[in-house]
Amino acid sequence: MSIQIIKSGILDSIQGLPIIGKQHEGFSPGGSMDLIAHRIANALVGNKKEAAVLEMHVPAAILLFTKETLFAFSGAATTATLDNETVYCNQPIIVNAGSTLSFNNPANGARIYVAVQGGFILKKDRIQKNDVLATGHSFDYHFEGIGQLHALSLGWTANTQEFYRSNNIRCIQGPNFNVLDTNEIDQFQNKRFEIDVQSNRMGFRLISTPIQHAVPTALLSTAVTKGTLQLTPSGQIIVLMADHQTTGGYPRIGTVISADIASLAQMHIGSSFGITWVSIEEAESLLLQQESNLQQLENACKFRLQEYFSEK
Amino acid sequence: MSAKLPYQLYSISDQAITLDFGGPISEETNDRVHRLVASLQQNMLPGITDIIPAYNSVTVVYDYMTVYQQQLKNKNSLPVYTLVEQWIENNVNLQSIENEHDKKEIIIPVCYDKSVGIDIEFVAKSHALSIEQVIELHTAKIYRVFMNGFLPGFAYMGIVDPAIQTPRHDIPRPLVTAGSVGIAGVQTGIYPCNSPGGWQIIGKTPLPLIDENESLLLTPGSLVKFNAISLLSFEKLIK
Numbered sequence: 001m002s003i004q005i006i007k008s009g010i011l012d013s014i015q016g017l018p019i020i021g022k023q024h025e026g027f028s029p030g031g032s033m034d035l036i037a038h039r040i041a042n043a044l045v046g047n048k049k050e051a052a053v054l055e056m057h058v059p060a061a062i063l064l065f066t067k068e069t070l071f072a073f074s075g076a077a078t079t080a081t082l083d084n085e086t087v088y089c090n091q092p093i094i095v096n097a098g099s100t101l102s103f104n105n106p107a108n109g110a111r112i113y114v115a116v117q118g119g120f121i122l123k124k125d126r127i128q129k130n131d132v133l134a135t136g137h138s139f140d141y142h143f144e145g146i147g148q149l150h151a152l153s154l155g156w157t158a159n160t161q162e163f164y165r166s167n168n169i170r171c172i173q174g175p176n177f178n179v180l181d182t183n184e185i186d187q188f189q190n191k192r193f194e195i196d197v198q199s200n201r202m203g204f205r206l207i208s209t210p211i212q213h214a215v216p217t218a219l220l221s222t223a224v225t226k227g228t229l230q231l232t233p234s235g236q237i238i239v240l241m242a243d244h245q246t247t248g249g250y251p252r253i254g255t256v257i258s259a260d261i262a263s264l265a266q267m268h269i270g271s272s273f274g275i276t277w278v279s280i281e282e283a284e285s286l287l288l289q290q291e292s293n294l295q296q297l298e299n300a301c302k303f304r305l306q307e308y309f310s311e312k
Numbered sequence: 313m314s315a316k317l318p319y320q321l322y323s324i325s326d327q328a329i330t331l332d333f334g335g336p337i338s339e340e341t342n343d344r345v346h347r348l349v350a351s352l353q354q355n356m357l358p359g360i361t362d363i364i365p366a367y368n369s370v371t372v373v374y375d376y377m378t379v380y381q382q383q384l385k386n387k388n389s390l391p392v393y394t395l396v397e398q399w400i401e402n403n404v405n406l407q408s409i410e411n412e413h414d415k416k417e418i419i420i421p422v423c424y425d426k427s428v429g430i431d432i433e434f435v436a437k438s439h440a441l442s443i444e445q446v447i448e449l450h451t452a453k454i455y456r457v458f459m460n461g462f463l464p465g466f467a468y469m470g471i472v473d474p475a476i477q478t479p480r481h482d483i484p485r486p487l488v489t490a491g492s493v494g495i496a497g498v499q500t501g502i503y504p505c506n507s508p509g510g511w512q513i514i515g516k517t518p519l520p521l522i523d524e525n526e527s528l529l530l531t532p533g534s535l536v537k538f539n540a541i542s543l544l545s546f547e548k549l550i551k
Contacts, residue, residue: 020361026464175322223364223371225325247461255325283326
């Protein structure tokens, strides 16, 4: 019972939720870049949100299922070909043993998340979280016995559009915001930031007209978080992402709000966006709203799955 | 007990708040940091997921939803961050706990041979010292671990003798090997794993800084003494 990588993609790995509570020892929290897609993919197949998923950057891997299972993919808005059939993102799908899955180029988004019912089995001596997967790798999943196969798709789709935005990312101002020149502060909301090719799971380098700023007196290293906007001496921003270093000494001019991290994670290299400053109160209420919508969707998935399997 | 230090309190995200004592690297401020950490740990609040000490600051990471649930229970409609801020401030004002960080002294063998301490010649030259003098000055002091960070198990230590303080390289090396001992200004540290890095590498230790269970050799408050070993014993120990 496993998925085999027939042809590896550009960067495929198994990811869980971030590991919290070890940042003070220098361990980056890690975990899925797009935690919304991670949770939706799991919800679609009836998993707990903690279950590990397969995270793939585009172009993604070609996968072989050795045993039938229920799976789903979420994140980037894409379709895939399962043997000869087209299958869609954000749907629970039953797959037969021996089926091959290959992904098409997404219309939107940069990362695809695959969940299988019961979750992947991680073994210390084989595949661990965050390992980069290569062609020939295979990793096991739990198999709960679906029995007679009824359908390819269970026939319903989770609407995930409301969770993503593409044109601007909202941030709160950081402790060193005051290093920016007054002109920059006035003009900031008109600036565009392009995601540089030197971007990865640790951080995104952003390209813009250099940000004019005062050179701060040497800053001592302090803790940084996911979403921190670090201003480098050349006046360019690095946004810290899932695998970020735990401390940093660059001026921190702001931080992406938690509600917009997934949107940023789904932007691909070369795309650009603006930054909108919001208050921390707004950031909190946006996160609360998002979390409640996400929980509603998770509950709806649970309900639909129960309904489907009880009718069978 | 010293007089109250001023501090700044600010959000670094919608789920993390830093209390910053300000000022340069000093053992006194760092003691305040670790006393605050101990006090926070003793008076934990539901939803706090990490407490991260640094040289002169403490960062508290929290799970917004968990703290929010607490607020609901207490029928409190204030923003979540204000509750966490209040909790931190209550603890910084308490500060009744004695300085409890462990004082165990850890001896770390270091080979200062040029073949592994690839910048030791440069460090010596830039201070008009001999390599032997650099080794003597680096091994003479007992260093304290101010904080962990940068890489799993990396410990920021100090304070380096002014006679050998050397700024980091302008352009970091793409690869510094695990065990490399470096200097950056007033700081000294050991790379726990292979990594890009900009510190001046003056030696190498055969000692692992992190074991297979991910427990760390050096944690904030540890006291560290470096002990010079020959290239021959280094090579023996590494095997």
